[in-house]
Amino acid sequence: MSGDPELVADLTTPALAVDLGRFDRNVATMAEARPGPALRPHVKAFKSTALAARLADAGHRSFCSATVRELEGMAGAGLDHDLLLANEVVDYTRLGRLVERGAAITVAVDSTETVVAAAAGGVERVLIDVDVGLPRCGCQVDDAGRLADLARSKGLEVRGVMGYEGHLMMVLNPEEKRAKVEKSMRRLLAAHEAVGGDIVSAGGTGTYAVNTWANEIQAGSYCLMDTQYVTLGYPFEIALSVVATVISVNTRGWFVIDAGLKALGMDHGNPTSTRGEVLFCSDEHTTIRPDDGDIPAVGDRIQLLPAHVDPTVAKHRQFWVLAAEQPAGPEAPVAERRIVDRWDIDLRHW
Amino acid sequence: MSGDPELVADLTTPALAVDLGRFDRNVATMAEARPGPALRPHVKAFKSTALAARLADAGHRSFCSATVRELEGMAGAGLDHDLLLANEVVDYTRLGRLVERGAAITVAVDSTETVVAAAAGGVERVLIDVDVGLPRCGCQVDDAGRLADLARSKGLEVRGVMGYEGHLMMVLNPEEKRAKVEKSMRRLLAAHEAVGGDIVSAGGTGTYAVNTWANEIQAGSYCLMDTQYVTLGYPFEIALSVVATVISVNTRGWFVIDAGLKALGMDHGNPTSTRGEVLFCSDEHTTIRPDDGDIPAVGDRIQLLPAHVDPTVAKHRQFWVLAAEQPAGPEAPVAERRIVDRWDIDLRHW
Known part of the structure; x- marks a missing residue:
C-alpha cells in the first residue's frame, strides 16, 4: 500500500470499515428521536473524536465516557462542552488536570470514598450513580441523599443522578421491556427525589425508545451497530464491518480469511460472514463454510x-x-468500494 | 502518576503485569525441554520484541509470527536471524521490503496463488503449509509435492513443511493426545517426503512435550500462560495478570473493578479473580462476588x-x-509489589 487507500482493495487487512450512508442514517434517526441534549452519546462505543464531532454536528454536544483516557481525548479535541465520566474513579490526578485546563467535567460517584476522591481531586461537579438493577456500580436508593449531602458539604455541585439499566438492553418483548425499565427507573427517580439537580441520566441503545423517565439517554452503539443489537428490530442499520482477505481455500469445504479474534470483540460470540457460515475464529483467522456455489478465490476481500x-x-x-x-x-464487490475518509480511533487504552 | 511507576500501586489501571520469577522459570523449563532451534517461539502470543529478546538470550534465535506487522517489528529489533511467517499472505509489498533490507524471512504457502505471490513479492524461502486436521490453512498432503515443485520452479528455496495441530492442544488424556498428534504428524511427514527440505515445523504449548515428530515447535503461550493452558498440568506457571482497582463495593454482595472485557481476551470465557468469583465482565468493569470475609475496599488493587x-x-x-x-x-498485597521493567507490546495491529 502506498499513499492513502482509495478503494477497499488498497487496505491492509484486517481493517475496520464504516458505511457512511448507514452511519448517517443512524445518526439522523437518533437525532430525531432524542434531539440535542436528550441524547448524551457514549463515546465508549466508538472511541473516536472524529466520529464524536459528527454527533456534535447532529446536535448532541454533551457526551459521556467510561474512562479517563476518553475524557482526555475529548477535551483535547475541544469536545468538552459537557463531559460526563459515567463511571467511578479513585485516582483524580489526570481528571483534576483536565478541569484546571477548563474542561467541563462531571463524574459519577457512588460511595463515600469516591465523593471524597472527587472533592480532593479538583473536580467540581458530580452525579450520584444509583444501582437500578444491573449488578455493577451505583449506590442503593436509600443512600443517594446521604451521598449528595456529603458531596455538597465538600463544595461539589450535584447535578442529579444516573443509573444504567444494562440488564434490560436485550429484553425483546416491548411490554415486558417497558415494565422492567419503568421499575428500574422508579428506583432512579426515587433517588433523584433525595438528590435533587437537573439531570436524570440513564439508558442505552437498547432502551433509548422506551426509557421516557430519564431526561438524557447514554447511547453510543446505535451509530455503528452490531449483529446482537440489530436483533432488537430498532431502526438502526449495521454500519460497521471488518474487511478481510481470503488467504486459503480448502477443498475439504471451508475457506480462511486473515481476520480473527484479535480483530473482533468475541464476548457476544462469533461474527457473521456475508459469504458463508462462520465455523470458528482463531487469533488471526476465521474459518468459514462457503454458501453453496459461492466459493471465493484466494485474494478476495470479504x-x-x-x-x-x-x-x-x-x-x-x-x-x-x-x-x-x-x-x-x-x-459491487466490497474490494471496489471507495474510501472517503479515515477516522482515527484515538480514545483507546486507559 | 508522575514519572515511572515503582510499585503496582502507581500504575494506571487496568494494567498488564508479568511476574518475572514465573516468567523466567517458564522460559528455563522450555529451553531445557526444547533447546535452541528445537523451539521456534511464536511471537503472536506476546507481541513484544523486549520479551522475544529474552527468549533469544535463552537460546531460541528462530521465531515465527502470524502477521506481517510482527515480522516488521522483529526485523526492526534485529531479531531477524530466521523469521517464519507461519501464515499465508497475498500482498507481499511489505515483506518484499523486509527481504530487501536483509531480513531472513521464510513464508508459509499452501496454494498456487500464495506460491506465485511469494515468488513475485521478493521472498526467497518458503515452507509448504499442510492441513494436519485443524480446519484452517494448509494444503492437502497429496498436493504438497506439486506446490514444492512449483515453488522451486519459480526460484524459491523450499525449506520443508509446517502444520499446526491446533485442534489437539487441549486434549487432556496423555495417551489419546499422543496417538492423535502422531496421526496428525504422519500427515505432515508424508507431505515432507514429497516436499523435502530440513524443516518439519509444528506444535504449540499444548503439544510441545508430546510432538516428537516435528523438529521445531511453534510455542509462545508457555512463557506467560493463562487459566486455560494451565489446566493441562504442564510445568509452566501463570505469569500474566491484569491489575485492576476496586471502584465500587455493593452491599448487595458484589464489588466492581475497573478492568473489563476491553482489557481481556474473552473467547475462552471469563477471567479468574484471586479475590472471589467473577460474575460477568462489561466493557470496562468486572463484577465479582467476594470470598467470605474478604470484602475489599474501594481503591484496593487486585x-x-x-x-x-x-x-x-x-x-x-x-x-x-x-x-x-x-x-x-x-x-504482600499486589499494590506493594515492585515494578522492575516495562516491556512494550510493540508488535500489535497489522
Whole structure:
C-alpha cells in the first residue's frame, strides 16, 4: 500500500470499515428521536473524536465516557462542552488536570470514598450513580441523599443522578421491556427525589425508545451497530464491518480469511460472514463454510459483521469510511468500494 | 502518576503485569525441554520484541509470527536471524521490503496463488503449509509435492513443511493426545517426503512435550500462560495478570473493578479473580462476588488471571514487569509489589 487507500482493495487487512450512508442514517434517526441534549452519546462505543464531532454536528454536544483516557481525548479535541465520566474513579490526578485546563467535567460517584476522591481531586461537579438493577456500580436508593449531602458539604455541585439499566438492553418483548425499565427507573427517580439537580441520566441503545423517565439517554452503539443489537428490530442499520482477505481455500469445504479474534470483540460470540457460515475464529483467522456455489478465490476481500461493536472498535487504530453512494452500486464487490475518509480511533487504552 | 511507576500501586489501571520469577522459570523449563532451534517461539502470543529478546538470550534465535506487522517489528529489533511467517499472505509489498533490507524471512504457502505471490513479492524461502486436521490453512498432503515443485520452479528455496495441530492442544488424556498428534504428524511427514527440505515445523504449548515428530515447535503461550493452558498440568506457571482497582463495593454482595472485557481476551470465557468469583465482565468493569470475609475496599488493587493469553496481550500497550523476588514476600498485597521493567507490546495491529 502506498499513499492513502482509495478503494477497499488498497487496505491492509484486517481493517475496520464504516458505511457512511448507514452511519448517517443512524445518526439522523437518533437525532430525531432524542434531539440535542436528550441524547448524551457514549463515546465508549466508538472511541473516536472524529466520529464524536459528527454527533456534535447532529446536535448532541454533551457526551459521556467510561474512562479517563476518553475524557482526555475529548477535551483535547475541544469536545468538552459537557463531559460526563459515567463511571467511578479513585485516582483524580489526570481528571483534576483536565478541569484546571477548563474542561467541563462531571463524574459519577457512588460511595463515600469516591465523593471524597472527587472533592480532593479538583473536580467540581458530580452525579450520584444509583444501582437500578444491573449488578455493577451505583449506590442503593436509600443512600443517594446521604451521598449528595456529603458531596455538597465538600463544595461539589450535584447535578442529579444516573443509573444504567444494562440488564434490560436485550429484553425483546416491548411490554415486558417497558415494565422492567419503568421499575428500574422508579428506583432512579426515587433517588433523584433525595438528590435533587437537573439531570436524570440513564439508558442505552437498547432502551433509548422506551426509557421516557430519564431526561438524557447514554447511547453510543446505535451509530455503528452490531449483529446482537440489530436483533432488537430498532431502526438502526449495521454500519460497521471488518474487511478481510481470503488467504486459503480448502477443498475439504471451508475457506480462511486473515481476520480473527484479535480483530473482533468475541464476548457476544462469533461474527457473521456475508459469504458463508462462520465455523470458528482463531487469533488471526476465521474459518468459514462457503454458501453453496459461492466459493471465493484466494485474494478476495470479504466483510465480517461483528457481534459486539464496542470491544471490536477498541482493537483497531482507525475506521476506514466507505462512501455513502457507491458509483458501482450496492452489489459491487466490497474490494471496489471507495474510501472517503479515515477516522482515527484515538480514545483507546486507559 | 508522575514519572515511572515503582510499585503496582502507581500504575494506571487496568494494567498488564508479568511476574518475572514465573516468567523466567517458564522460559528455563522450555529451553531445557526444547533447546535452541528445537523451539521456534511464536511471537503472536506476546507481541513484544523486549520479551522475544529474552527468549533469544535463552537460546531460541528462530521465531515465527502470524502477521506481517510482527515480522516488521522483529526485523526492526534485529531479531531477524530466521523469521517464519507461519501464515499465508497475498500482498507481499511489505515483506518484499523486509527481504530487501536483509531480513531472513521464510513464508508459509499452501496454494498456487500464495506460491506465485511469494515468488513475485521478493521472498526467497518458503515452507509448504499442510492441513494436519485443524480446519484452517494448509494444503492437502497429496498436493504438497506439486506446490514444492512449483515453488522451486519459480526460484524459491523450499525449506520443508509446517502444520499446526491446533485442534489437539487441549486434549487432556496423555495417551489419546499422543496417538492423535502422531496421526496428525504422519500427515505432515508424508507431505515432507514429497516436499523435502530440513524443516518439519509444528506444535504449540499444548503439544510441545508430546510432538516428537516435528523438529521445531511453534510455542509462545508457555512463557506467560493463562487459566486455560494451565489446566493441562504442564510445568509452566501463570505469569500474566491484569491489575485492576476496586471502584465500587455493593452491599448487595458484589464489588466492581475497573478492568473489563476491553482489557481481556474473552473467547475462552471469563477471567479468574484471586479475590472471589467473577460474575460477568462489561466493557470496562468486572463484577465479582467476594470470598467470605474478604470484602475489599474501594481503591484496593487486585489481579485478574486471563483465560486466553494471546488476545489479552494484544489489547495492551505494555507489560509491567514485577520483580522476581519481593522483599515483602509473596503474600504482600499486589499494590506493594515492585515494578522492575516495562516491556512494550510493540508488535500489535497489522
